[in-house]
Amino acid sequence: MMDVTDRHFRWLMRQLTRSTLLYTEMIPTAALLHGDRSQLLDFDPIESPLSLQLGGDDPKRLAECARIAADWGYDEVNLNVGCPSSRVKEGCFGASLMGRPEDVARCVEAMRGATSLPITVKHRTGIDDLDSYELLERFVRIVAEGGGERFSVHARKAWLSGLSPKQNRNVPPLNYDWIYRLKGTFPSYPFEINGGITGGDAVAEHLSHVDAVMIGRGAQDDPFQFADFDARFFGAEPATRTRVEVGRAFLDYIGRWQGRAPLQILVRGAHGLFSGIPGSRRWRRALGEGIRTRGLVAAEEALESFSGDSESDSLAGPQELKTGAGAPTQGS
Ligand SMILES: Cc1cc2nc3c(=O)[nH]c(=O)nc-3n(C[C@H](O)[C@H](O)[C@H](O)COP(=O)(O)O)c2cc1C
Structure with missing residues (x-):
């Protein structure tokens, strides 16, 4: 999450959970290729397992960034196909890419060719009028054929015009059923469900339908809820800190x-x-x-x-x- 999951927040999270996968803020490819890499990428080894989230739509640039991510020691690269911000929209990436699954597949394929790290994709259930289960299924099928290894799905569509990014995180109704259905359609692909989920009991309920749960704002609002997740969900040593x-x-x-x-x-x-x-x-x-x-x-x-x-x-x-x-x- 931009301006939230920086390295200091992730360090804090690691005092509470060692097993949970953590994500960086979204880094646009242009920033990574032309900006201060240490500032953007450095992290403490304790933060692993750590996924670097990229924003972009150019296969060559994404491939180069994926290579850099591997050299820097990241465990995974995640492509953002879910951000509806106008800045991102104008750059033709983020959620607008949901309407171009073949292009997303090409991006994923290029990144796969550049590194052995898993390449995963974060997306919405739809955008604007591209809003049916059939289109969502088509998106996942095409991107999986390009090599996408896990789908993290924010269980809402996004309106690219008319709603602010904040409204797009709250106004479109949550639709968990389509993500459960995706798991039924593609049982061998890992699906991570996201949107409005917080607390171990809710996580446990979703895990009876899909493979993983992503908690966004809940992690910021109440990070301590993660303190029992290693024991409860990973069978790992419980955190014993107050x-x-x-x-x-x-x-x-x-x-x-x-x-x-x-x-x-x-x-x-x-x-x-x-x-x-x-x-x-x-x-x-x-x-x-x-x-x-x-x-x-x-x-x-x-x-x-x-x-x-x-x-x-x-x-x-x-x-x-x-x-x-x-x-x-x-x-x-
Ligand atoms: C301040 C803020 C920044 C965010 N930045 C990103 C981002 O960089 N990349 C991304 O994929 N999602 C981003 N999101 C969306 C969250 O990852 C998540 O999909 C959304 O908030 C819904 O999940 P939640 O209800 O658990 O928060 C952001 C959300 C917030 C509130």
Whole structure:
């Protein structure tokens, strides 16, 4: 997610889940080919498994970017065919590519030829009047023939004109059934469902229909929900850290970054860490206004006020953890 899933947010997420696949923000091919690569691509090894999301529609440029992604150590490349922003629309990529499945297939094929990394695609259920199950099925079939290895489907169509990107994430109704149906039509392809999903129980329900679940805004609003996902969905070691311990580790980490970017930007991913816990507003205020006027000490003080608060610690403790199987991911 642009301006959300930067490396600092992903570092925070890795304090909560080691197994979940994380996605970068969308990086347009032009930015990657002509911009500051270290700034755009560098990540901490702890962030793996990590998918680099690209925006573009030129097979050669996408292939070059996929090669760069492999050299940089990414685990997967994801092509964005779902973003309805006008900037992206004018560049003729993002969601507008849903109307050109053959071109998407050519892009995927070119990227596959350039790297052995898995090439996956994030898309919508339709755009504008191209909005039927048959067209969606045709899109997936053609892109899979080009080598697309997983389909992450935002369960809404997008209106390319008339709705803002924000409205396009809320206004078109959710249509999970078509994604379940895709799984029935193409049982051997992995499908990841996305849109309006949050919380382990909802994830578990969707996993009875499809292979994976992508959580976008829910990860930003309440990252701590991921704390039991490794145990519950991956059969991995449970995370045993409390919210306060995660907050402390994060502030230590941010301290090492101080001076390299504005503090408020560095900490923006942690606003939701205490979501649903008494004192969460105090924490948000500390990370916003507090940090702006008083620096990191404002956040450290807010954290200490939780440390004596047994309720927040007990809510965050390992007794929350359950076990199970499946594969949720955090949205790009
Ligand atoms: C601030 C913001 C930025 C986003 N940026 C991207 C992006 O860069 N690439 C992408 O594929 N989706 C992006 N999305 C869409 C989300 O990945 C997701 O598809 C959408 O929000 C629906 O899922 P959710 O209800 O779980 O949030 C963005 C969403 C938000 C709120």
